[in-house]
Amino acid sequence: MQNAGLGVTCATPHRVEVMTDQAHAAHSELPGKPTAASRTTLSHIMTAGDTNLYGTVHGGVIMKLADDAAGAVAGRHSEGPAVTASMDEMVFLEPVRVGDLVHVKAQVNWTGRTSMEVGVRVLAERWNESTPATQVGSAYLVFTAIDEGGKPRSVPPVVPETDQDRRRYQEAQIRRTHRLARRRAIKDLRAARPAG
Numbered sequence: 001m002q003n004a005g006l007g008v009t010c011a012t013p014h015r016v017e018v019m020t021d022q023a024h025a026a027h028s029e030l031p032g033k034p035t036a037a038s039r040t041t042l043s044h045i046m047t048a049g050d051t052n053l054y055g056t057v058h059g060g061v062i063m064k065l066a067d068d069a070a071g072a073v074a075g076r077h078s079e080g081p082a083v084t085a086s087m088d089e090m091v092f093l094e095p096v097r098v099g100d101l102v103h104v105k106a107q108v109n110w111t112g113r114t115s116m117e118v119g120v121r122v123l124a125e126r127w128n129e130s131t132p133a134t135q136v137g138s139a140y141l142v143f144t145a146i147d148e149g150g151k152p153r154s155v156p157p158v159v160p161e162t163d164q165d166r167r168r169y170q171e172a173q174i175r176r177t178h179r180l181a182r183r184r185a186i187k188d189l190r191a192a193r194p195a196g
């Protein structure tokens with residue numbers, strides 16, 4: 001999947017660490033930015049070209065929209081290029097149909113030193129009806145801000161402003177801890193096994 005400088009999951013090994021709010025704050029000398037400053041919604045009408053063999057919308061189409069919206073948020077928050085480092089917990093709750101107007105709502109949930117977790121909620125409504133939109137999916141993506149040489153660069157700490165934003169921040173920290181712990185455990189297991 002490719003889009004404006006963004007893309008799909010690319011895995012890289014990392015140390016396990018538990019980021020506290022204090023440790024995180026010490027990681028960046030950049031001024032904080034509120035969640036609302038980069039929150040973005042991307043809307044798109046689904047057409048026949050978006051379908052899978054069952055006639056509903058292909059999951060990959062929704063994943064690309066999620067990556068696009070999250071990439072826009074990451075770029076806005078970090079004020080420069082940011083690449084998709086990982087995408088996880090992509091959940092499809094309901095099938096999406098041709099003629100659905102899909103809204104992908106994205107915001108920065110958490111920031112590390114050079115990475116950001118972006119939370120995405122996907123909603124759908126009929127394009128020509130006034131019925132309320134329903135949630136059809138969600139995902140969490142990690143973006144890493146990069147410099148001209150493709151090396152990670154510091155990002156401004158996100159400043160959650162509402163109770164919901166603060167809850168999302170805390171939940172994102174838990175996911176971060178688990179992502180790193182899982183990677184470390186698998187790396188250690190592989191290192192302990194004979195090659196082959």
Ligand SMILES: CC(C)(COP(=O)(O)OP(=O)(O)OC[C@H]1O[C@@H](n2cnc3c(N)ncnc32)[C@H](O)[C@@H]1OP(=O)(O)O)[C@@H](O)C(=O)NCCC(=O)NCCS
Nearest residue numbers: 007008010011012083084085086112113114115142144152
């Ligand atoms: C993402 C990328 C820049 C990380 O580079 P790196 O040299 O491994 O950098 P680091 O190990 O210092 O990691 C940088 C940050 O990214 C985070 N990160 C890197 N890979 C990650 C992964 N798979 N999942 C979650 N976070 C990840 C690290 O935790 C770190 O965050 P922090 O600074 O907030 O603590 C590099 O792997 C890359 O360029 N990947 C390709 C990205 C791309 O092209 N995406 C499009 C689709 S392929």
